[in-house]
Amino acid sequence: MSAPSGAYPLTPEQIEAFRRDGYVHLRGVLSAAELQTIEPDYQRLIRGEIEVPGKDYCDMSGDYGRDPEDYSIINVMLPRRYCPALQGSVLEQRAASIAAQLCGPDMVLDYDQLLAKRPHKPDAVFAWHQDMAYWPDTPDTRTATIWLALDDATEANGCMRFVPGSHREASLRPHHPLHGDRSVSHTLVTEVDEKVDRVRLAEIARGDATVHSERVLHGSGGNTSDRWRRAYVIAFRSAATVAEERRRGFTHSHNDSGLT
């Protein structure tokens, strides 16, 4: 058997879908065998068996005060920092290949994140938002965020949902902190009116990924099923943008002193 390749060649139709809709669904980004190379570390991180300091281990649906046993959306920020064994994984290689084809050869890994919804958690809702609302304003905003499904993601367990084309709106929508104050919870939320905004569910299989841009409206519903909904997120931005973020002290850690 040949060694796993880091490349994931995209079709012109997939590149066009990303440009038109602000996101694209890619099938079979990792095989069953490749998923098994990252899953044990993923599990150790979400179970709290690898130390993740402060607010980088939190609940994206609740406030920072929640007991970890009660987290509905377990969020691990920057897993590759706290678990260096993940660095250079086949997922990182595929994600880099995808990002370069969608956004250009100067894309570099900006941050990674694990988002695991526990079964039977109807409140595991990831609020509607545009990623750019979370980030500093920089001249070059190009972003490819790879969202890999470790479980089949369905409406019942809280798959991603998007408003296709919303990345082309003239300005970002207004966002406000979900729990009133960013020191209480990192989460921001904006309004989506499902009577006006056309919402599309991204029901995808284990090993598939969606890739979204920095401005497309997205979020996800609660988990009413008896299964986990686990995702591994890796975001790529231009080398110049990442350098500018770091210059401003912005690392995507929830422990950064200034949150935006």
Ligand SMILES: O=C(O)CCC(=O)C(=O)O
């Ligand atoms: O996993 C989710 O439900 C939301 C993820 C998300 O908003 C993101 O990766 O930008």
